[in-house]
Amino acid sequence: MKSQSIVMLRRNLKHIARNPVSVFNAVLMPVVVMLMFVYMLGDAFSVGVDYVDYATPGLMLLAVCYGLGALAVGVNSDVTKGIINRFKVMDIPRGAVLTGHVIASLLTNLIAVGAIIAVAFLLGFSPSASPLDWLGVIGMVVLLAFAANWITVALGLAAKSPETAGMAAIPLVMLPFFSSAIVPAEKMGPGLRQFAEYQPFTPIIETLRGLLNGTPAAGDVIPALAWCVGIALVGYLWASSSFTKRA
Amino acid sequence: MTDSAILASGLRKAYKDKVVLDGIDLEVRAGTIFALLGPNGAGKTTTVNILTTLLKADGGTVRVAGHDAATGAKAVRAAIGVTGQFAAVDELLTGEENLRLMVDLKGFPTNDGKRIVKQLLERFDLVESARKPASTYSGGMRRKLDLAMTLVGNPRIIFLDEPTTGLDPRSRRTMWAIIRELVSEGVTILLTTQYLEEADQLADRIAVLDQGRIVAQGTPDELKRQIPGTHVRLRFATAAQLDAAARILPDSTRDDEALALRVPSDGGTTSLRALLDRLDEYSLSADEFSVHTPDLDDVFLALTGHSTEVAAK
Numbered sequence: 001m002k003s004q005s006i007v008m009l010r011r012n013l014k015h016i017a018r019n020p021v022s023v024f025n026a027v028l029m030p031v032v033v034m035l036m037f038v039y040m041l042g043d044a045f046s047v048g049v050d051y052v053d054y055a056t057p058g059l060m061l062l063a064v065c066y067g068l069g070a071l072a073v074g075v076n077s078d079v080t081k082g083i084i085n086r087f088k089v090m091d092i093p094r095g096a097v098l099t100g101h102v103i104a105s106l107l108t109n110l111i112a113v114g115a116i117i118a119v120a121f122l123l124g125f126s127p128s129a130s131p132l133d134w135l136g137v138i139g140m141v142v143l144l145a146f147a148a149n150w151i152t153v154a155l156g157l158a159a160k161s162p163e164t165a166g167m168a169a170i171p172l173v174m175l176p177f178f179s180s181a182i183v184p185a186e187k188m189g190p191g192l193r194q195f196a197e198y199q200p201f202t203p204i205i206e207t208l209r210g211l212l213n214g215t216p217a218a219g220d221v222i223p224a225l226a227w228c229v230g231i232a233l234v235g236y237l238w239a240s241s242s243f244t245k246r247a
Numbered sequence: 248m249t250d251s252a253i254l255a256s257g258l259r260k261a262y263k264d265k266v267v268l269d270g271i272d273l274e275v276r277a278g279t280i281f282a283l284l285g286p287n288g289a290g291k292t293t294t295v296n297i298l299t300t301l302l303k304a305d306g307g308t309v310r311v312a313g314h315d316a317a318t319g320a321k322a323v324r325a326a327i328g329v330t331g332q333f334a335a336v337d338e339l340l341t342g343e344e345n346l347r348l349m350v351d352l353k354g355f356p357t358n359d360g361k362r363i364v365k366q367l368l369e370r371f372d373l374v375e376s377a378r379k380p381a382s383t384y385s386g387g388m389r390r391k392l393d394l395a396m397t398l399v400g401n402p403r404i405i406f407l408d409e410p411t412t413g414l415d416p417r418s419r420r421t422m423w424a425i426i427r428e429l430v431s432e433g434v435t436i437l438l439t440t441q442y443l444e445e446a447d448q449l450a451d452r453i454a455v456l457d458q459g460r461i462v463a464q465g466t467p468d469e470l471k472r473q474i475p476g477t478h479v480r481l482r483f484a485t486a487a488q489l490d491a492a493a494r495i496l497p498d499s500t501r502d503d504e505a506l507a508l509r510v511p512s513d514g515g516t517t518s519l520r521a522l523l524d525r526l527d528e529y530s531l532s533a534d535e536f537s538v539h540t541p542d543l544d545d546v547f548l549a550l551t552g553h554s555t556e557v558a559a560k
Contacts (some may be wrong), residue, residue: 006350015339018380082335089299089329091321091353144521 004092008100015074016108022241026067027112033066037182038123045183055129056120056210058181061201063112064145067163071105071149072156076165079157079246094243102149109145122183127212136211140224144204147228148172150235158240180205200227202230252404252435253298254279257307260293260459267293271307275437275452280430282446283439285456286547291439292332294456295408298437299329312404328402332409334389335396338382342373342392345381349399366538367395371425388419394425405429405440411445423448443546447471455550462550474541474549477514479522480505482535492531496522507535514538 016022036053042051078097080082086135087097117125129137152169159165178196185196196202203223210216253275254358260268267292275281283291285325296302296311309316312326336345346367368374371391376384381387381392390410397405410426411419426449430436439448446453447467455463455470483489483506492508493501499510512518519538526532 001540004352010351014344017340017355044473059400069371082331082333083337085329085331087303087337087352089324089327089350091324092352117482 005096005099005103006012008092008096009103012074012100012104013107016070016104017072022067022070023108023174026108027063027115029066030059030112031115032117033062034119034123038120045184046185047063050124050126052120052123052125053212054209055182056116056125056127057207057212058176058179059116059120060113060141060208061144061179061181063116064109064141064148064177065173066153067105067108068148069166070108071101071152072159072165072169073162074105075101075153075156076159076162079243080161093110096242098239098243101153102146105149105152106142106145109149110141113141113145116195128214129212130214133211133214133216136216137208140207140211141203143225143228143232147230147232147235150232150239152235154235154238154242157246175199176201176205199247200231203227250277251275251310252312253281253437254310255294255298255307258294258297258309259306260290260297260302262306267459268304268519271293271456271459273454273461273464275435277435277449278430278433280426280436280449282437282450282453283456284441284443284446284453284546285439289456290459292408292458295329295406295437295439299327299360299406300324301329325402328397328400328405330390330393330397330407330410332412334386334393336353336381336384336389336392339380341378341380342384342388343377344473345392345396346399348504349396353400353401363399363539367398371395383420387414387421390414390418390422391425394422396540398429403433404435404437407436409439409441412441419445443541446553455546457547457551470546471541474546476511477538477540479510479512479514479519480507480537480539481510481526481533484534485532488531488533489530492526492533495525495529495531509539512538514540 016026037059038052038055043054045051045054047054075098078101084097107162133245152172155168155172157234159168176182179201180196181201185193185202188196203220204227207216208226210220225230251274253273256272256275258268258271259266271290271294273281273283283294285291293302297304298311298316300323301411303317310329311323314322314326316323335476337348340348343364346364346520350363355363368377371394373388373392373395376388379390384392394407394410402526407426411422414422423445426436426438438449450467452465453467453470454461463473481492483492486503486506489501489508493499496508498511499508510522527535
């Protein structure tokens with residue numbers, strides 16, 4: 001079981017490496033968005049601190065979300081094209097097939113987040129996080145990516161075709177813009193503001209922001225962890241049951 | 248292993264109120280080729296999916312390689328190889344990587360794995376394109392790669408769902424040669440096809456499937472005896488000529504409306520020349536001349552009383 005998961009992971013990593021569009025979307029696109037907001041528009045936002053310091057946590061989350069489209073398409077292609085029957089007849093556990101996708105996507109997410117942090121430093125990012133806070137940041141990013149990937153796998157499996165699977169991931173890519181990622185929620189109009197305050201990404205971003213400032217607040221960390229665990233669980237269960245039904 | 252590699256009885260399957268399989272019985276003896284012949288929608292793929300444990304039957308029993316498909320699915324899967332109707336290759340990987348994937352998933356040690364991949368690439372004439380992504384392969388190459396992937400681990404029972412549908416004639420011949428070679432090595436093969444010629448060429452036994460039922464089963468010769476054989480169709484300009492021709496060709500059947508005559512023939516040059524000479528002798532000439540070989544449509548018409556079009560609905 002373990003070694004078969006590794007074989008599947010290797011397969012998924014090759015897929016990602018061979019699809020320049022997915023690499024661009026997952027790694028370069030977030031950097032482009034970052035340059036656009038921080039370099040071009042950053043001076044226009046007044047958020048009380050240096051804009052790059054404000055925006056980096058949200059852009060890290062955005063970097064995770066941009067990789068999700070390829071994941072949704074990938075899992076959907078596996079069940080809509082013939083190859084899944086081959087795996088089933090070979091007695092490959094479904095866990096191995098899906099875990100391969102999730103871990104490969106998670107690694108891509110980490111590279112994308114790493115790229116965002118590197119570019120942030122080039123743009124003058126000056127966090128005041130201790131080494132322990134940084135560990136917290138890494139943990140939060142991994143947990144977020146894990147949750148986002150499992151819910152995306154479920155969305156991908158629920159879609160009829162690879163094309164619609166790609167569409168299914170779009171809300172997840174858009175959601176960060178309606179959170180405190182780019183501007184603080186309190187600056188948004190009524191309705192949107194409440195949405196931004198209560199949607200799952202906001203406490204996650206605030207947690208990252210707190211950790212990077214060296215001042216994590218329990219009021220953000222607890223809902224952030226709860227959202228991630230909840231989303232991961234729902235995603236995992238939904239994905240497993242759709243997989244059994246589809247394939 | 249018992250003498251019959253695949254044994255199914257009373258297979259039933261329905262999706263909601265649509266009956267797909269309505270009591271299928273079949274037996275495939277070890278080391279033979281069995282063809283399941285039928286048009287689209289007859290239930291061929293459903294049958295294969297049940298026999299290969301991909302689908303659960305609503306009723307009936309299946310034994311493959313001596314194991315019950317319902318209670319011993321794992322043991323069945325270990326003994327079989329399946330090549331589905333749509334090439335199950337990973338298009339983003341190269342041919343070589345696809346085979347490696349199979350070798351790795353089956354847990355072969357690295358050295359054995361390399362040897363197996365190399366042998367299969369050579370055997371299926373895929374060495375030159377081994378390092379190209381499978382998405383660039385032609386239909387024929389894709390099927391070959393698909394079958395090569397199925398052969399990793401030497402399964403003794405192989406299921407081929409429409410292995411040549413959509414292939415050009417040359418690739419079809421190559422596929423036939425490969426299938427024959429496998430059987431000569433003692434492998435048992437169950438294949439499905441829409442082509443009578445293919446079943447005739449390859450199979451030791453054929454079952455004709457129509458609307459979820461087996462309407463005929465036997466050796467190719469037994470089946471062909473039940474259907475109209477190869478014949479020559481002659482169309483004449485006038486009824487008088489048709490009359491005259493019908494008199495000198497006593498075996499023939501006439502179609503007065505079309506002014507046509509159907510003459511049984513093996514389609515060979517010798518018998519055709521004899522037929523033409525005979526017409527010549529009586530100074531008769533036909534406007535139109537065609538040799539007609541029986542196809543699936545004829546089989547269907549003869550066995551079920553309706554054409555494949557109806558069955559496909």
